[in-house]
Amino acid sequence: MSVKRRKFLDYILSLGFTGLVGSIIYPALSYLKPPKQAEAAVNSVKAGKVNEIPVNSGKIVRFGRKPVILIRTSTDEFIAFTATCTHLGCIVQYREDKQQIWCACHNGLFDLKGRNISGPPPRPLDPFLVQIIDDEIIIAKPKRMS
Amino acid sequence: MDKIKNNKIFQWLHERYNLEPILEFVEHKQVPMHKHSIWYYTGGITLFLFIIQVCTGILLLFYYQPGVDSSYESVRFLMTKVNFGWLIRSIHSWSANLMVFFAFIHMFSVFFSEAFKKPRELTWVSGFLMLLLAMGFGFSGYLLPWNELAFFATKVGTDIVGDVPVVGELIKQLLRGGPDVTGSTIYRFYAIHVSILPLIFLVVLGLHLLFIQRQGMHEPEFYESLPPEEKHSIPFFPNFFLRDLLFWLLILDVLLFLAVFFPWELGIKADLFSSAPAGIRPEWYFMFMFQSLKMIPAKVLGIEGEILGIVFFGILGLLWLTVPFWETVIAGKKRPWLMKVIGLLAIIYMIALTIIGYLV
Structure with a gap:
């Protein structure tokens, strides 16, 4: 396999992997952020x-x-x-x-x-x-x- | 591998802890390749689903509040208000079912390839114990959202436990935290689900994996008898490991598809004083036992049918757990077909009663 092709595959694979990790981390982090709870304003x-x-x-x-x-x-x-x-x-x-x-x-x-x-x-x-x-x-x- | 050896962090660690034995092991571990190699992946898939269970389970703990007035409400809050809450819960439920499913497949693949035989008896025992623990996870986790179906399934399930001779009543009371399924039961199932079972499971899983690493992959008989030049194997790392990862990715896709397009429902909140709705069923992996108990007559030769059924399944379970120890006595080399027949009968029985259970 030529180095060029190997580099290209490495690049594509790491891109895909980063995307996968991101698509797991993002929902998990936004899940942990507590949702805003509506509260009646007290005057x-x-x-x-x-x-x-x-x-x-x-x-x-x-x-x-x-x-x-x-x-x-x-x-x-x-x-x-x-x-x-x-x-x-x-x-x-x-x-x-x-x-x-x-x-x-x-x-x-x-x-x-x-x-x-x-x-x-x-x-x-x-x-x-x-x-x-x-x-x-x-x-x-x-x-x-x- | 050279890349790893030249890595600065690796060298730093190696200088201090001598990683040679680990490296040696990783470099030399081989996986046999033959027409039944596909089954080697089922254990890894089950492990992957267990890891997902741990991760999503921890996430659920951030919002779940056990209690008669809070269990259902906190799960509903999680599913309607929390970002991706519905997804996390749906993944947890689907992954639990897939995990039990793949554990069954893995177990039967091991059974039919006779991988349980000497010297792997304890790998089999630890594996079957994990399946029982997984069913315990399923049973205890089912109640936690405190919905109507779960409430009555737990009532029935713990009632059956109460029929076990001698100790049944005591176990039932211990599980329920009183004579009935109430808020106390939620606390107990919660403690069992998130702390007792995981601790036991991790110990058994550790042993299971240790046994496998010590002994290497099982080679089926037809492969073992091949001349050495016809035996084909691949290195565990990275070849088999990467294939493992590819399977994990596929399973993750299937899991996400199920979780997104068939989200797990929450149902109606359990009411301690309402009558049971029609169609109360246990989880599918309990169905064949549930259906069997239903079909046994109320009295057989003066003994209560329920008790007879429980004793029957108890003995079957014990026999299944100890398969490697009696297989040599009744089958072994004299009757190699016998174990296949037994395995086939077990599968047919389980599938048939499960189907009947869902149809009736």
């Missing part, structure tokens, strides 16, 4: 009655798929922020003794305006709107989220 949630949350305490509320921290301050004000720490995504909690929002993972602290005041968190927590309608606490997405 507001009910977080319970006013008297269910004592003054100077906090609670985590489900907002669609994300956690939100709802706080009733010592001055009897209702505030809410996203509960996902801006550092590495742990869920924060309200510290009654410090009257601040605290992340237990790396000791990050936020004040009651959501600003990161100590520890590693790089950004403030995103605020949510809280409304009281007929004694019912309603948390809503702010019009424009930073």
